[in-house]
Amino acid sequence: MDSIPSPQVEKRRKLGGYEFYREVLGSPKYIVAPMVDQSELAYRRLTRRYGAQLVYTPMINAKMFMDAQHKGYRDVNFDIPSGEEGAHASSSTESDRPLVIQFCANSPTHLLAAAKVVEAHCDAIDINLGCPQEIAKRGHYGAFLMDEWELVFEMINTLHKNLSVPVTAKFRVFPSIEKTVEYAQMLERAGAQILTCHGRMKEQRGVNSGLASLAHIRAVKEAVSVPVFANGNVLFAHDVARVLTETGADGVMSAEGILYNPALFRGLASGSGSSSSASEPTSTSTPTPASLTSEENPTHDGYQNLMHTNPSHADLALEYLEIVRSLKTRTNVGAVKGHLFKLMRPALGKEPQWDLRERLGRIRVNPKKMDEGLDEYVKICEEMKIRMEVSRRPNAHRFRSHTTARPRHKRSSDRPRRAPALASTTILQTVAATWGRWKEGEEEKGGVVEVGDVEAVTPEKRPIESDVGDSEVMKKARIEVDSVPASVAVAA
Known part of the structure; x- marks a missing residue:
């Protein structure tokens, strides 16, 4: 008697490019960037309530994610056992989809192993090729791989060939538009199905970040056949339409703007505060955003808009x-x-x-x-x-x-930022304590450090000056800070 063949489980075809962008992601235009320690599940939920259509996780170090010596790192960065991260909407939980999980790595082997763990809990895996911070330089990842095209190609291509979900890439630009376009085309050939172009060079960070080049992003958009997200210069709602128009991009990604105002995208999609193009229906249990019920004076149109x-x-x-x-x-x-x-x-x-x-x-x-x-x-x-x-x-x-919620205004890099003095301690003591904590690995480096209750923009070897306080010690307190760490999230 012939044996009865086992039933074959139909394997869903992996979509790519615009097919993936439309059918899986729902054609998102308003996107929350991956932000170190700041685009965690709770904040992702908040931004989705106010119009974000696609959200990225914080950057995850692929090697540490798979390293048994870093106990707890995996659950802290993507908690699969709790069943909420990457979950679809249900009667008991809000949706965490569509979701892209971002990794940083410099090894195709480590990257693939980490991506395999989470591929069932997301819609795509993104590779960080844009982090400009010193920690990325020391770890040899992010924007510091921009000159290693063969390695970058291999990492993307390895995921493209071995994952059940698409691979995407987020990168920064070169000074030359021509080289930037060539780099983007290489990423597409390697298998990247969506490209996010941050229109700044890796040297542009902290108070020296300046403006992103929309011309670079437009050139990338015109040169590739996959969807392109524009990143940079989006702090207010009116910036969104301008960036989309000037770049021709398929979507706009915000980091700093959304960090200070999670309602940045509110009302931009079909005049509502939630996504009209999400890949799945919103749960009926999803709460109404708190400020929708706030008192507003109907006689002041400008006030209502704000x-x-x-x-x-x-x-x-x-x-x-x-x-x-x-x-x-x-x-x-x-x-x-x-x-x-x-x-x-x-x-x-x-x-x-x-x-x-x-x-x-x-x-x-x-x-x-x-x-x-x-x-x-x-x-x-x-x-x-x-x-x-x-x-x-x-x-x-x-x-x-x-x-109201609104982004901070960056100071120009040619003069120091004045920070109000603490009532209970001196700037000198506080920065010294912060520096000590960072040396112990408790804080990341970057362009802004929140010192106790003082926020001070501090590039490398940039003085912090305070002339506000009750004592002479607090007046004119001036110190040199070399590579002060940051608690403000940096878009990965």
Whole structure:
């Protein structure tokens, strides 16, 4: 008797290029960038509620992800056991799709092994070819692979041939448009199905970042046949249409803008605050964004428009904390504090709120007692909301923009940033303590360091100067900081 053949499970065809962009991702135009320690699950959920159509995870180090010596690194960076990261919408959880997981690596073997672990929990794997930070230079990844075309080709091609999901790449530009185009075409030949072009060179970072070159991005878009996302120069809602028009890109990716205002994309998709082109329906259990129910004066159109795309930062902070509390997936305590500093930055920098800023900086959260720490954060955010309530309403004279979520304004690199002094310690002591913590590996390097309750832009060997304080020591406190670490997330 002939044996009955085993039933064959039909293998779904892997889509690529525009077919993948349309049918799997849902033709997204509004995209949240991968941000080191800052595009974690809780913040991804917040941005999706306000119009983000595609979100990337923070950059994950592929070698450490697979290294048994780094216990806990895998669950901290992508917690598969909790069942929430990369989950589809259901009656019990909000969707974390569409989702792209980003890795950094310099070994095709390590990269493939890490990608295989998570491929069932995402829609694509992205390779970081754009990180310009010193930590990337030391680790030999990101933008510091830009001159090693054979290695880059091999990494992309290895994933392209061996994964069940597409591979994408995010990269920075060369000074020459011609070389940038040639590089992008090489990435496409290797198998990258979407290219994200950050229109800055690797030397452009921190306060020296300058403007991204939209001309480079347009040239890349015109030279390749796969979708292209434009990254750079997007801080406000009106920047989105301008960048799309000037580059011809298929989507706009924001890092810094979305970090300070998670509602940056709100209302841009068909006049609503949520994606109209998502690849799956939104769960009916998805909460309504908090600020949608905020009081708004219908007689002030300008005020309404501002509050729509730049809502109350205190409301956003409280909503974020509620998401953190609701998750089984653990949120890094440093990420929580970092988000609160950035969300409420417009008011925390004002003298009447310096006490809240200092209280926020002093909170120390035990990861094993997260709820207690969240309670302390909630108290500060609720007090901030009360203080902002009067100011956030329009009046006949002026609207106080420090009540709304908005990005910080970068200072030019030819003069030092003045930072308000702490009430309880000196700038010298605080920076020294921060430097010590970084030396122990607790902080990343970059262009901005939040020192306790002071945010100071600090490029390498850039002086921090403070002339605000009660004592002579605090006046004219000037120090040289060599490669000060950063707590502000840098787009990977």
